[in-house]
Amino acid sequence: MTVTHGFHATMTARPGQGDALVELLLDAPVMSHQDCVVFLVGRSASDRDVVHVTEGWTSEEAHGRFFASEVAKAYVARLAPLVAGESRYVDEVPVGGKAALD
Structure with missing residues (x-):
């Protein structure tokens, strides 16, 4: 599936809420949405309240309709x-790579 729209977001949780933010993001409704083909959640190694999300969508329109x-x-x-x-957003279109997480 081709990704034509995407972004990388960095958000800072309220103090001590990083785990709750990550948990909620990992349960995001986009995880099962067919037009969202990349949805990665990460966090800062030095500040557990800083969380990163990378999204890739089949189109900007599909992203807009979903939201x-x-x-x-x-x-x-x-x-x-x-x-x-x-939150800080950077225009980014994922083009490939690897994710093996459990």
């Missing part, structure tokens, strides 16, 4: 209280 859905809005409402301040 306009009621499921996505409800999810973002659950996520927002865990995040301190503004």
Whole structure:
């Protein structure tokens, strides 16, 4: 499947909420969405409250449609209280690589 839209986001959890933020992200509704073909969650090795997400979508339109859905809005409402301040986004389109996580 081709990825034509994506980004890398860095967010800082409220103090002590990094684990809760990671847990919620790993249960994101995009994990089962067919148009989201890359969804990786990582965290800073030096600050456990700093969390990174890389997403890759089949299209910008598919991403927009999903985030306009009621499921996505409800999810973002659950996520927002865990995040301190503004998240930083970088335009990035994943093109390949490897992830082997368990």
